[in-house]
Amino acid sequence: MSAKTAQPREDVVATMQTERLRALSNRYLGLTLMPTEACNFRCTYCYEDFALGRMTPPVVRGVKNLLAARAPQLDTLHLSWFGGEPLLAVDIVEDIQRHVLALARENPGLRARSSMTTNAWRLERGLFEQLVGLGVNEFQISFDGPEEIHDQKRRRLDGKGTFARIWSNVLAMRDSDLCFRVILRVHVDGENLEAMFGFVDGLKAEFGADPRFGIFLKPLSRYGGPNDAALPILRTAAEFRRFDELNVHAYGSQGRDHIRGAGGSASPEVCYAAKGNSHVVRADGRLCKCTVALEHPANTVGRLHEDGTVAIDAARARPWMRGVFSGIEAELLCPLVGLDAALVEPRASA
Amino acid sequence: MGKDEFKIRFDRHGHIVIDDPELERRILFLLEHDRQLVLRLNAEGVEPPKTIVTNLRGCPLPEPTPIHNPKGCPNTMCDFCGPDLKVVDNRAFTKGWDRLKMDHRQSLDQ
Numbered sequence: 001m002s003a004k005t006a007q008p009r010e011d012v013v014a015t016m017q018t019e020r021l022r023a024l025s026n027r028y029l030g031l032t033l034m035p036t037e038a039c040n041f042r043c044t045y046c047y048e049d050f051a052l053g054r055m056t057p058p059v060v061r062g063v064k065n066l067l068a069a070r071a072p073q074l075d076t077l078h079l080s081w082f083g084g085e086p087l088l089a090v091d092i093v094e095d096i097q098r099h100v101l102a103l104a105r106e107n108p109g110l111r112a113r114s115s116m117t118t119n120a121w122r123l124e125r126g127l128f129e130q131l132v133g134l135g136v137n138e139f140q141i142s143f144d145g146p147e148e149i150h151d152q153k154r155r156r157l158d159g160k161g162t163f164a165r166i167w168s169n170v171l172a173m174r175d176s177d178l179c180f181r182v183i184l185r186v187h188v189d190g191e192n193l194e195a196m197f198g199f200v201d202g203l204k205a206e207f208g209a210d211p212r213f214g215i216f217l218k219p220l221s222r223y224g225g226p227n228d229a230a231l232p233i234l235r236t237a238a239e240f241r242r243f244d245e246l247n248v249h250a251y252g253s254q255g256r257d258h259i260r261g262a263g264g265s266a267s268p269e270v271c272y273a274a275k276g277n278s279h280v281v282r283a284d285g286r287l288c289k290c291t292v293a294l295e296h297p298a299n300t301v302g303r304l305h306e307d308g309t310v311a312i313d314a315a316r317a318r319p320w321m322r323g324v325f326s327g328i329e330a331e332l333l334c335p336l337v338g339l340d341a342a343l344v345e346p347r348a349s350a
Numbered sequence: 351m352g353k354d355e356f357k358i359r360f361d362r363h364g365h366i367v368i369d370d371p372e373l374e375r376r377i378l379f380l381l382e383h384d385r386q387l388v389l390r391l392n393a394e395g396v397e398p399p400k401t402i403v404t405n406l407r408g409c410p411l412p413e414p415t416p417i418h419n420p421k422g423c424p425n426t427m428c429d430f431c432g433p434d435l436k437v438v439d440n441r442a443f444t445k446g447w448d449r450l451k452m453d454h455r456q457s458l459d460q
Contacts, residue, residue: 317358
């Protein structure tokens with residue numbers, strides 16, 4: 001998959017791996033939904049501008065109408081709740097999830113799964129159980145290290161810390177008997193790197209015996225936020241070697257993929273932004289490809305209408321999907337990387 | 351990829367339309383056979399590794415894992431496992447799954 005060579009078209013199809021083919025399947029639909037783009041946190045590294053608030057009622061109706069139109073032909077529907085902080089608009093989550101449960105009852109062949117990226121501030125026991133009952137049972141929750149470090153980086157809108165409440169909520173999830181999956185995403189930077197060894201020990205002590213929990217160590221990145229220049233991202237070879245040591249410390253001989261668990265696949269991962277059958281629905285109804293480069297001029301590829309129909313400009317979507325056609329792993333993993341070059345020098349049909 | 355890249359567009363419900371009937375037929379053929387293989391393997395009680403397909407009805411617990419309700423939740427509390435709960439050690443199965451799919455793809459190409 002490394003060489004970008006022209007191949008006869010049939011050979012290209014024949015050598016496409018299943019995961020790439022699935023990115024073109026109309027039996028799958030992935031929607032990343034932003035029920036609000038507001039957030040009660042102001043993490044120091046955040047790239048979002050919070051300019052849009054709640055998803056408007058016509059957009060909510062548009063989502064439900066689109067799902068109703070597509071459900072009979074779908075094998076799999078994957079809703080990813082994102083934001084902002086999605087639990088600030090939990091009524092919208094509940095409304096759409098109830099609609100999905102009804103569609104699943106009407107269409108026995110439909111497998112619906114729903115995940116949520118949440119800061120977990122509001123994810124107390126009662127709401128957590130409600131969400132699982134509605135079919136939202138995969139969660140990604142972030143930490144920035146032990147409490148004294150986390151609270152400096154992952155702060156509330158009023159500047160106060162957040163660790164204690166998040167930690168309490170996650171422990172309550174662990175103590176439940178429900179079936180769910182949590183990825184504990186841990187941001188690692190040059191300031192917290194050494195402290196992470198002890199923090200990971202704490203995570204393993206609390207969650208290591210519970211296969212519902214996985215740890216994802218993520219180097220802090222600059223995604224375009226106002227504080228990007230000041231972020232202490234990992235820079236030196238020594239820091240990255242230490243990060244490798246942290247990975248071994250965290251995952252041991254089991255290997256990273258096993259610990260990450262949810263979403264794991266034997267095939268190379270294909271980012272949702274690279275798939276033709278996956279879209280981000282913003283609170284105002286814009287259809288985008290990527291949740292990181294939200295305001296990138298090429299990110300908006302279409303619009304969702306209230307009646308559930310969509311207008312998607314294929315010419316704008318194709319550069320994001322170029323990895324599906326090329327098979328180049330980097331373009332599948334993150335089509336945002338190199339996107340500007342792809343826009344400047346589009347391939348023949350893009 | 352140049353001229354070999356697919357021409358695609360989207361219809362009003364977001365379906366992907368490949369503007370090359372023969373190419374679309376070929377892709378749909380492969381996708382359908384992949385789907386049928388998954389269904390057949392599931393009918394035989396064989397599940398794919400990690401990626402959960404049908405008979406667990408969306409249980410998100412990671413695989414390989416020896417049992418899908420490690421906390422012992424009763425079936426009545428779990429919409430996912432319920433009566434379809436299966437005990438599968440997929441570690442032994444992963445290689446078999448990959449081999450089956452490879453064999454299947456090769457048979458399609460002959």
